Amino acid sequence: MTRHDILLAAGAIFLLWQFTAMIVDMPILPTPIAVIIVFFKELQNELFIHFAVSLWRVTAGMLLSVLVAAPAGLVIGGSKRLNRIFSPIIYLLYPIPKVVFVPVVILFLGIGDTSKIIIMFLILFFQIIVLVRDQASGIAPQLIQSLQSLGAGRRALFRFVYLPASLPSILTALRQSIGTAVAVLYITELSATKYGLGYYIYYKGSTLLDYPSMYAGVIAMSVLGLGMYFTVDWLERKWCQWKFVN
Numbered sequence: 475m476t477r478h479d480i481l482l483a484a485g486a487i488f489l490l491w492q493f494t495a496m497i498v499d500m501p502i503l504p505t506p507i508a509v510i511i512v513f514f515k516e517l518q519n520e521l522f523i524h525f526a527v528s529l530w531r532v533t534a535g536m537l538l539s540v541l542v543a544a545p546a547g548l549v550i551g552g553s554k555r556l557n558r559i560f561s562p563i564i565y566l567l568y569p570i571p572k573v574v575f576v577p578v579v580i581l582f583l584g585i586g587d588t589s590k591i592i593i594m595f596l597i598l599f600f601q602i603i604v605l606v607r608d609q610a611s612g613i614a615p616q617l618i619q620s621l622q623s624l625g626a627g628r629r630a631l632f633r634f635v636y637l638p639a640s641l642p643s644i645l646t647a648l649r650q651s652i653g654t655a656v657a658v659l660y661i662t663e664l665s666a667t668k669y670g671l672g673y674y675i676y677y678k679g680s681t682l683l684d685y686p687s688m689y690a691g692v693i694a695m696s697v698l699g700l701g702m703y704f705t706v707d708w709l710e711r712k713w714c715q716w717k718f719v720n
Contacts (some may be wrong), residue, residue: 504686513690521687524674525694531587531670532659532702535594536648542595543602544644548636550603551610561607568604572597573658580662590662590670594655601651605643610636645710649703656699671695 488506495505513521550556576593583589663672671691679688 502685504689509686509689509693512686513693516687516690517694521674521690521694524669524671524691525698527669528659528663528671528695529698531590532594532655532698534587535591535655536598536702538591539595539598539602540644540648543599544606544640547603547606548610548632548640551607551612551640552632552636554611557607557611564600564604564607568600572600573661576658576662585667590659593658593662597655597658598648598651601647602644605647606640609640609643642710642714645706645714649706652699652702652706656695656702660695671698 491506495503516522517525550560572593575596579589579592579596583592659670660672660675663670664676667673671694675688675691675695678684678691
């Protein structure tokens with residue numbers, strides 16, 4: 475996917491939005507031009523603060539999940555015994571929608587940033603640990619035995635074999651989970667907070683009936699998700715260059 479393709483898709487969405495707004499002709503669906511004007515105007519005021527708060531929450535949750543789930547997946551995938559012990563637990567917990575834990579986490583941790591970050595962590599943790607474990611356990615035993623015969627210890631194996639082999643899986647898990655994480659972030663910011671894009675969108679649309687500002691918040695949340703998605707793509711091209719060699 476090239477930058478040209480992205481611009482064409484954005485243009486198509488813009489035209490479809492403009493055409494639909496003209497047909498509907500209601501305040502609840504303003505034109506994209508009106509929304510974009512409000513978007514840049516609001517960025518100079520409160521929208522930027524809400525965007526920064528949401529970015530901090532979802533980024534902290536992603537970093538925490540990578541720091542915990544990636545090493546755990548490498549350890550479990552690199553040991554048949556640990557894989558046999560923990561795989562049943564992972565299979566039981568993985569299919570559970572993590573959204574159901576939102577009220578539980580809030581009850582335990584309160585309504586601050588910590589609860590929202592932990593919810594992001596729960597969503598990403600299982601995505602990452604499953605993919606990393608599968609990747610680590612799928613490394614050819616002959617390769618491991620060859621390196622061990624050359625004197626490589628467990629630490630060297632994790633650093634030079636398991637981690638490089640599992641890095642694409644970590645980035646893939648992040649890419650797959652960004653949309654879900656941003657959606658759940660919106661849900662967690664709907665109540666018991668005064669900052670965040672979820673709160674901004676709900677307050678502007680449902681309380682003030684300021685629909686252009688509401689859609690400006692939607693655009694900001696879309697920019698947040700797209701920015702994180704393209705950041706993961708950039709990291710993959712930088713850290714996994716062998717995947718893009720023709």
